[in-house]
Amino acid sequence: MMSASLCTDLGELFIYSCGTTLEAKHLQAPEPESRVLGLYFSCSWNGSCRQFRQKLMEFYTAVNAKCERGSRRLEVVLISSDQAKEEWAKDFDGTPWLSIPFEDQDRKLLLWKKHKVTSVPTLIFLDSHTGKLITKNGVALVSEDPTGKEFPWKPQLFAEVMEGPLIRNIEGPQELKELEGYILGLYFSAHWCPPCRGFTPFLVETYKKLKEKGEKFEIIFVSSDRSDGSFTQYFSEMPWLAVPYADEKRRSSLNRLYSIQGIPTLILLDAERNVITPHGRPAVLDDPECKHFPWYPKPVNILTETNATLLHEGPCLVLFVDSEEEELVPALQLLQPIAEKIIAEYKLRDEEPPLVFYCAEEDDNISDSLRDFTNLPESAPLLTILDIATRAKYVCDVEEITPAIVEEFVSQFLEGKLQPEPI
Structure with missing residues (x-):
């Protein structure tokens, strides 16, 4: 049966290109253990998406060709970022897979955030029984294995993948x-x-x-x-x-x-x-002296030019404060227990945390660049959640930032109650 958490993430209703609708509960019917679900993030005007669409159709047909009529080893759900229904319909027409209805923008945005999708085409393969990730590299996988010879590509253990000799320049294998x-x-x-x-x-x-x-x-x-x-x-x-x-x-x-x-x-x-x-x-x-080896992730990071690239990978909470040390240290201490709580909660679910936490110094070059790019107000302190991948921001501009304010802001974001502003 399909994982309950996966079913919740996907929602209740899908549609085939012929117009037939399908409720999520029907995906929960008993299926072969090898069943895989592909989440296909695409956009009709993107040239790479148009090229990959035909490859995926051929792959989908090849993988499901040997199944009994009406059953599938692979199901694909289109999650389109098209802004016009006509474009989505044209791209979806004639495909054999499912799609989230065009009108269901909230569900699509939720899936983009959850899987930290930053570009299209992206094809994520999940085990539909457990909801566990098989790979985020579905586009490359389809290109490497166009007929699905190694389907369903169940993840191997590191030791299994690495089995064999390694080489070094100055020594033998x-x-x-x-x-x-x-x-x-x-x-x-x-x-x-x-x-x-x-x-x-x-x-x-x-x-x-x-x-x-x-x-x-x-x-x-x-x-x-x-x-x-x-x-x-x-x-x-x-x-x-x-x-x-x-x-x-x-x-x-x-x-x-x-x-x-x-x-x-x-x-x-x-x-x-x-x-x-x-x-x-x-x-x-960020650690040229190797003081923090082996570099376990910190619950809260100080924003730098090097780790700022991670802002593009998914939603991030950024607390902007004055550049004085007496402001930065209390800000880190304020966010730490909140970040640790969220990390622990999602670790129990065996999922990545939905937010990465940062403190940013007000007059730092990278902070200035980030404010300019996202068109944020110049005030400090300033509490924000930035989702650059979906070009959305959420701003909590209050005179004093307290733990209660941060917790409420984060809670409302995770529950989908905050209204995004465009970046």
């Missing part, structure tokens, strides 16, 4: 079992990527500092280079390990396992191979 008890960094990068080339020397220095301190830390390079020659040249600059370039299946499986959607990405794993943080790059850049 090494096995993962030799790294038991180590903190691991998985570095997804490529020589053709300018931000990667900019970050790699900084990461090399960080790696050397941690080794000099005697930390049990290792990095594994997972290449996205376009040729073996580019990989060899780029890897020659690195003192750590790498997945062999020829092992394309293992590199692809790691990208899928961690839903890599852009590079450079540094994912940090603890000794049990649980994810410490998927945002290792800003953590490393």
Whole structure:
């Protein structure tokens, strides 16, 4: 049966392109254990979406071709960002899958926020029985496996995906079992990527500092280079390990396992191979002396130029305060218990927190840029929730920020009671 929480997220009513409606309860009928649900975030005017639409239709048909009549191993729900009903209808016409009705804007916005969708096309695959994420990289997966040979791509354990030798420039092959008890960094990068080339020397220095301190830390390079020659040249600059370039299946499986959607990405794993943080790059850049290794996420962050990129990944609460230290420290202390409570609640649900918490200094360059971009008032303190991906903001402009005000503001946002202003 479909997960109850997933059914709640999706709502009650879907529609087929032929006009037939379907209630969510009918998706709860007994289905094969391999059933997968795809959430397809798209927009008709986007060229990449138009190209991918045909690929997805062929994939959908191939995966469901061997099913008994009326049953499906894969169901897809279109979540369109079209602003005109005519555009949505034209894009949806003739497709075999479901869609959230055009008029149900609130439900679409909820799903965009929940899954932190920042661009289209995005295809997220979920296990429809448990609601657990299979991968956010459905677009790449459909392109790599157009007939669904490996469907339903159930997530493997890290040890299973990593099975096989690793290489290092100055030593022979090494096995993962030799790294038991180590903190691991998985570095997804490529020589053709300018931000990667900019970050790699900084990461090399960080790696050397941690080794000099005697930390049990290792990095594994997972290449996205376009040729073996580019990989060899780029890897020659690195003192750590790498997945062999020829092992394309293992590199692809790691990208899928961690839903890599852009590079450079540094994912940090603890000794049990649980994810410490998927945002290792800003953590490393903001800590050149490695004082906070292994960079467990903080409940509340001070906004910086490096971690500001995370504002694009989903809703963020930002409290702007005066630049004086006597203002910043109390602000962090005010937000900390509220952030910790939300993190704990969603951890029990095995879900990511719906908000990331920041404090921003009023006269800081990045704060000024953020205020200009989002057209926020210049007052301080100023409590806001920014959802840049959906170009929405929520502002609580009061003279004094108290824990009660923050909790009420957050509660109303999570319950969908706040009216957004456009960014």
